[in-house]
Amino acid sequence: MAALRHSDIVGHVQLGRGGFGLTASKPMWRKASTSERRKMVVEEVRRQEEAQRTAKAVSLAKQGQWTRWEGLEKRKLDWRDLWGMEASNISFIIRATNDVLPSPKNLHQWYGEDPTCALCPTPATLKHILTGCKTSLTQGRYTWRHNQVLKRLAAVLESKRNAINSLPFKAITSITAPSAFIREGQKKPNNPPAKPEVGQLSMARDWKMLVDIGQRLIFPAEIAATTLRPDVVIWSPSLKSVYITELTVPWESSVEEAYERKKLRYTELAADAQQRGWKAKVYPMEVGCRGFVASSTIRLLKDLGIHGQALRQTIRSISEAAERSSQWIWMKRKDSCWAHRS
Ligand SMILES: [Zn+2]
Structure with a gap:
């Protein structure tokens, strides 16, 4: 089809x-x-x-914004x-x-209605409602959405971590393994070569992981002393290697800006860790609030060995989490009380 x-x-x-x-x-x-x-x-x-052909009042400049x-x-x-x-x-x-x-700002443009946000005294564009409202921020609406996306990402990373940690350290070679079970006279099957372990995690089996959800993340003291709380820390003591990642769910056109901001925030921490002999990598990740997944997020997933079908499923899952949460925030835009779903 x-x-x-x-x-x-x-x-x-x-x-x-x-x-x-x-x-x-x-x-x-x-x-x-x-x-x-x-x-x-x-x-x-x-x-x-x-509708597009007949409407005159609406700015067509909006159309195709996403292409930029x-x-x-x-x-x-x-x-x-x-x-x-x-x-x-x-x-x-x-x-x-x-x-x-029909955000207040659009309704104002279309029908001359009051453009003010129902939660704060600011003209409310969709961007304001989904990412910029101070009241929404204080009430935890954006944190809730952030955590919905983070939970799904963390689940994928956790299962990858467990899978890697439980692998034998070296893949069994084809000489010692399946051919031993072949009876005499039986044709030796063409063993497919052992699937190479891909991803940077494959170098160790003692990966640990902390996620800043549920309980406050305290950065592992063995790596560096900091009060910063990244969203996910994955590290291997034997390898002295650490991945520091921070998720943002921004307005799509602010993705690059969010990336730079987070990268900068963790530069010093990474340098501290490096001084103590750790290999530190900072991965800011973005998932746009309307479900567009940033290249940065995909880079992290691929670097950690998530590919193919698993990668596609993860992208779909986090995209859906962002989009559905934003839809909920949109639906609740006039409710001064914030009640989130699960
Ligand atoms: Zn507002």
């Missing part, structure tokens, strides 16, 4: 407060067969194109992804990506 590329899906702007047409037919979407769903998406895209984001991986949404999603989720991604959700 033909893939719907990111540009096909998110490049279409939905105007006004009408919203994604699929939202109204949510129960229908749930029951629809594959071909019916395909028809519905095509229909929706057509409808949006029409830097440091982010191209994102593919194919039919398979769409089938699994709720119509309201699809609607949110498309409209959030193009910044055409």
Whole structure:
């Protein structure tokens, strides 16, 4: 089945407060067969194109903003992804990506309504609601989203760490292993070469890991003394090697800025560790608040030996965590009380 590329899906702007047409037919979407769903998406895209042609009040400059984001991986949404999603989720991604959700600022532009944020006295763009509201920050809305993404990342890193630590130190060579079980007269099977261990973790078996979730992370004193609390620290005492990583869930066009800021924050700590004989690597990671995963995050995962299917699954999972949490923050934009989900 033909893939719907990111540009096909998110490049279409939905105007006004009408919203994604699929939202109204949510129960229908749930029951629809594959071909019916395909028809519905095509229909929706057509409808949006029409709306675009007839609307005059909305700035088209917004459309295609995402093509100028830097440091982010191209994102593919194919039919398979769409089938699994709720119509309201699809609607949110498309409209959030193009910044055409009915934020107070957009409603002001479209209908002259009050542009003020419901939580603080600032004009509320989508960017403000999702990443810049001081009240939201104080209430812990952004920390909650950050931790939702971090939990998924940490789970992947933890299972990688465990897998590496439980491997025999040297992969058994083909001379000593499977051929010993071949009976006489039996044909020797073509042993596939032992899968090479990839990733920088494969050099040791005593990896430890701390995550700044649940309980406050205290940086391992054997490496350096600091009050800084990175999100994840992975280290091997035998190798004297440490990975310091810090996750940010920024507005997509601020990804590079976030990267530089975090890199700078940990430079001194890395230098301290190096002075004590440790090899220290600082990995700032970003996952955009609308689900676009930064190249920096993928670099870390690959360096730690996460590839192929596992890498794709991880990207999808963290992207979904960011996007769903942002959708929740969006839905709660008018509630002065913050109640998060799990
Ligand atoms: Zn605000």
